[in-house]
Amino acid sequence: MGKWLVGVDLGGTTIKIAFITLDGHIVEKWEIPTNINEDGKSIVKDIAQSIKNQLVQLSETEEKLLAIGMGAPGFIDMKTGFIYHAVNIGWKNYALKEELERETGLPVIVDNDANIAAIGEMWLGAGDGEGNLLMVTLGTGVGGGIIVNGHIMHGTNGMAGEIGHITSIPEGGAACNCGKTGCIETIASATGIARIAKEKAGNDKSSALNRILSENGELKAKDVAYAAENGDQAATETLDEVAFHLGLVIANLSNSINPGKIVIGGGVSQAGDVLMSRLEKQFKRFALPRVAEGASLKVATLGNDAGVIGGAWLAKHNI
Amino acid sequence: MGKWLVGVDLGGTTIKIAFITLDGHIVEKWEIPTNINEDGKSIVKDIAQSIKNQLVQLSETEEKLLAIGMGAPGFIDMKTGFIYHAVNIGWKNYALKEELERETGLPVIVDNDANIAAIGEMWLGAGDGEGNLLMVTLGTGVGGGIIVNGHIMHGTNGMAGEIGHITSIPEGGAACNCGKTGCIETIASATGIARIAKEKAGNDKSSALNRILSENGELKAKDVAYAAENGDQAATETLDEVAFHLGLVIANLSNSINPGKIVIGGGVSQAGDVLMSRLEKQFKRFALPRVAEGASLKVATLGNDAGVIGGAWLAKHNI
Secondary structure, three states: OOOEEEEEEEOOOEEEEEEEEOOOOEEEEEEEEOOOHHHHOOHHHHHHHHHHHHHHHOOOOHHHEEEEEEEEOOEEEOOOOEEEEEOOOOEEEEOHHHHHHHHHOOOEEEEEHHHHHHHHHHHHOOOOOOOOEEEEEEOOOEEEEEEEOOEEOOOOOOOOOOHHHOEOOOOOOOEOOOOOEOEOHHHHOHHHHHHHHHHHHHOOOOOHHHHHHHHHOOOOHHHHHHHHHOOOHHHHHHHHHHHHHHHHHHHHHHHHHOOOEEEEEOHHHHHOHHHHHHHHHHHHHHOOHHHHHHOEEEEOOOHHHHHHHHHHHHHHHHO | OOOEEEEEEEOOOEEEEEEEEOOOOEEEEEEEEOOOHHHHOOHHHHHHHHHHHHHHHOOOOHHHEEEEEEEEOOEEEOOOOEEEEEOOOOEEEEOHHHHHHHHHOOOEEEEEHHHHHHHHHHHHOOOOOOOOEEEEEEOOOEEEEEEEOOEEOOOOOOOOOOHHHOEOOOOOOOEOOOOOEOEOHHHHOHHHHHHHHHHHHHOOOOOHHHHHHHHHOOOOHHHHHHHHHOOOHHHHHHHHHHHHHHHHHHHHHHHHHOOOEEEEEOHHHHHOHHHHHHHHHHHHHHOOHHHHHHOEEEEOOOHHHHHHHHHHHHHHHHO
């Protein structure tokens, strides 16, 4: 029997952990809560203890495990595995790699959570092994990861792939959490889609979105997708606008980095064809013909498992 | 005495060749005309013969040479050194690497001309050794090269770095040679700057640009820079517009690839501070603060030597 890799994906509320074989089969996956008390000081101990408990459950010993690959939010120094700042967790200047190695006795590699999701999709998901891949994650915010020749692009100070803050509306755009205005995150995130839909529905009293809004007290991106599928005009216009801006961003980036696969993930990607067909149209409009020929646009397939799978890949290839 | 590398930079009218030491010192550089007759069939023989002649002149033998690194226009398959199509030269499906190796008996590596210029600037120019570099060449068109961890980014089918065709004006922009409209090449190239300046001068009869236009029968980018330095309003507005669009393109790309150095080359970069100060202002406006902190914006320093120097670097590192 072969050895196992450990993938860990740290989020603000839960930590996903999995044992994964060298060829990418998930043997066991589970979650534990993220304890952010006292600046997250128990997190590493919790992970180590949970891995030990799970081995006992599976009647295995620590010799079964090869290495840990872990994704974490925030800025990470790849050489040292040091986290400068992870806002949601409470870590500041935290030696994550070193601490987790000490607690588990295993070699550890850490990277940004959006990057390991991109690697996961490259390995076993929609990326289908393509070594030049752009991943765009449309969730509460817009995140991303860029893979070049099979390696995550980090850039000069770890900011590569932060595509949510590409400016789409240079003047008069909505305020973004980053302090700028008009970022693609203000348009193509779940939050951005809901905001635009509310504006459009306000101008169109007959829109089904108004009924959903008054019944539920809020409007979600999936309500907009559902209404658009049913021909609602305000919803359709919303998705047209989102696809125009996102298609332009992806095409412009592709004209520069020339990916073979463009993988759209995150909750918003579950809107499916009603969004993807519009996105593909705008992408092809703004991409150079040879760039468009070289790239296929896909919805992510690994869902919440992308992070632990990407972590396992990193562990396999870097340790 | 150490051996020499050969850098070759093929253009539509001249071929630049240089003998360069392993530490980047140019021993000898010269040019020969590009003979595009009969679909450029004599070009490779011309290069080989010229290298032999120059060795004789310098009283050296072929043993002095290690390898050739060559830049060529068009799409190049990096693995095979095969050129799909070089419009200005006449080559189609041409086995450049193989032919040049046969004629010279030396190992050859070929890459795109914009890419080797970027590598040249990284090695000995404004890039100052920075392994994450974005080069933007503002000439008749707008070209580019992206270097990631010291390696040229090629993308899935050789289109990476084609930043001239990033769409800056998605609707109603000027027609571009690529078939799209509103590409940054239609705005920030020498041709684009002249076009915008003519429009602005047409609306401002008092502009000095009108006098230059009627005296010379044409308006050049350097006339616009000179007039802007002297406070001409139409010229100033032209550079403001160019810097707005180019600054936005560079910032958006930097938010994704996070370069340590951004090098602006080509004839237009000689406009100097009157352009660069405006560009830096717009770049900082649209880049994430940490991305702007990580990147410095510089004018290219190697001029026409960037190609042969980059070619020599490629020869040194790949053979």
